[in-house]
Amino acid sequence: MTGPTGERIAVVGAGVGGLTAAYVLSRAHRVTLWEAQPRLGGHAHTHELDGASGPLRVDTGFIVHNDRTYPLLRRLFGELGIRAHPTEMSMSVRDERSGLEYAGGRGLSGFLARPRQLARGDYRRMLLAVRRFHRLARDFLTTTDDSEPTSFGEFCAAARFGPDFIRLYAVPVVACVWSTGSAEALDYPARHVFRFLDHHVMLELGNSPQWFTVAGGSHRYVEAVASRVAEVRVGRLRDRLPRRRAAHPQEALMSRTLHRTVTTTTPADRVFAYLADFRNAVEWDSGTVSCTRLSGEGGPGSVYRNVSRFAGREVSLDYTVLTRSAPVLVFEGRNATVLGRDTITITEHGEGARVDYLAEFTFSGVARWLGPLVQPLLERLGDQTAAQLTRALDAL
Numbered sequence: 001m002t003g004p005t006g007e008r009i010a011v012v013g014a015g016v017g018g019l020t021a022a023y024v025l026s027r028a029h030r031v032t033l034w035e036a037q038p039r040l041g042g043h044a045h046t047h048e049l050d051g052a053s054g055p056l057r058v059d060t061g062f063i064v065h066n067d068r069t070y071p072l073l074r075r076l077f078g079e080l081g082i083r084a085h086p087t088e089m090s091m092s093v094r095d096e097r098s099g100l101e102y103a104g105g106r107g108l109s110g111f112l113a114r115p116r117q118l119a120r121g122d123y124r125r126m127l128l129a130v131r132r133f134h135r136l137a138r139d140f141l142t143t144t145d146d147s148e149p150t151s152f153g154e155f156c157a158a159a160r161f162g163p164d165f166i167r168l169y170a171v172p173v174v175a176c177v178w179s180t181g182s183a184e185a186l187d188y189p190a191r192h193v194f195r196f197l198d199h200h201v202m203l204e205l206g207n208s209p210q211w212f213t214v215a216g217g218s219h220r221y222v223e224a225v226a227s228r229v230a231e232v233r234v235g236r237l238r239d240r241l242p243r244r245r246a247a248h249p250q251e252a253l254m255s256r257t258l259h260r261t262v263t264t265t266t267p268a269d270r271v272f273a274y275l276a277d278f279r280n281a282v283e284w285d286s287g288t289v290s291c292t293r294l295s296g297e298g299g300p301g302s303v304y305r306n307v308s309r310f311a312g313r314e315v316s317l318d319y320t321v322l323t324r325s326a327p328v329l330v331f332e333g334r335n336a337t338v339l340g341r342d343t344i345t346i347t348e349h350g351e352g353a354r355v356d357y358l359a360e361f362t363f364s365g366v367a368r369w370l371g372p373l374v375q376p377l378l379e380r381l382g383d384q385t386a387a388q389l390t391r392a393l394d395a396l
């Protein structure tokens with residue numbers, strides 16, 4: 001399988017990271033995927049068990065994903081034709097010491113599963129403290145940066161969360177999401193914990209995303225990717241690769257991504273229709289100077305020419321519509337040195353909509369060496385675009 005440029009590239013490790021890299025690179029290059037274990041998948045591991053009515057496939061490790069914070073994985077599954085079943089993410093706690101029980105992630109019925117518990121002061125105090133915990137954790141994220149060393153236990157102590165709350169709520173949450181023992185839960189860096197919880201919409205009550213699990217087990221997507229890669233070698237631990245075949249060090253410099261989320265009061269269907277017409281980018285994208293349709297009616301295959309101003313220069317990219325199927329829009333743009341891909345996911349948010357905007361850029365030629373320099377400029381552009389996009393959508 002030799003693509004347009006046909007370089008030989010080795011990808012080491014066949015977890016979801018290596019599999020995705022191998023899948024994307026295989027579009028243009030001959031990829032060899034090396035995996036130390038005798039099976040592919042890394043943490044994506046499906047076990048086949050004997051069930052009463054035939055084989056039963058059970059995932060351990062990677063089990064669930066959602067429709068909001070996994071835009072790239074969902075796109076990968078879409079491209080591979082992998083089906084996913086809706087499922088739920090919830091947490092049940094039974095505390096032997098106090099005898100209290102509840103289920104999180106199931107709304108009021110979970111917290112009120114044993115209504116008599118409401119008469120207990122320790123249970124009521126825990127319920128009230130959950131909101132304060134969410135608020136303080138979100139504040140902590142906005143007022144600290146990644147160098148912040150405070151551990152989760154230190155955070156709980158400083159915020160005066162008592163031992164009951166820590167035992168009944170704080171430790172179980174962390175133990176559940178990371179399949180970790182309760183002893184280690186308090187040692188994690190607080191920022192790390194909160195960023196994970198925030199990313200999975202677990203620092204607020206309600207507003208949970210829809211969770212999914214891969215139909216037939218996660219090995220379905222592992223096999224689908226492996227079948228698209230030129231060469232797969234398992235049971236080989238690769239610490240060093242032959243020099244000529246080594247992955248190019250500049251690969252790491254070439255790609256940059258930008259992710260922003262905005263919400264609007266305008267309903268999701270109107271937002272989708274507006275963003276699907278890429279000519280409107282001139283209103284909502286702070287970099288775009290002009291955007292004209294060169295061909296098509298706006299559906300997949302249509303081409304737009306987008307001229308934007310970046311780092312004091314005008315840059316022209318021709319964008320092709322790859323996906324226009326609610327709730328996802330994908331535009332891919334290119335010129336001689338830049339390949340850009342915008343994935344926009346529009347989901348309902350209360351009466352309005354939430355827009356997740358993911359921009360990926362791959363620089364080639366001389367431009368690839370500018371990769372690290374452009375990130376701060378991209379970040380600023382991302383912030384300006386998020387603000388302009390919100391204004392444009394609210395005005396619809």
Ligand SMILES: Cc1cc2nc3c(=O)[nH]c(=O)nc-3n(C[C@H](O)[C@H](O)[C@H](O)COP(=O)(O)OP(=O)(O)OC[C@H]3O[C@@H](n4cnc5c(N)ncnc54)[C@H](O)[C@@H]3O)c2cc1C
Pocket residue numbers: 012013014015016017018019034035036037040041042043044060061062063064065178179236237238239
């Ligand atoms: C218990 C558990 C449950 C989880 N549940 C979920 C979930 O439900 N949803 C979710 O989104 N995430 C979940 N995660 C996280 C998710 O599984 C990981 O984020 C993801 O699998 C990481 O993928 P990866 O490709 O980076 O690494 P891995 O999946 O760890 O893959 C790395 C691969 O590289 C191989 N390798 C390493 N070194 C070499 C070498 N030198 N030569 C050759 N091969 C090598 C390893 O053998 C391995 O196969 C869970 C994680 C755990 C541990």
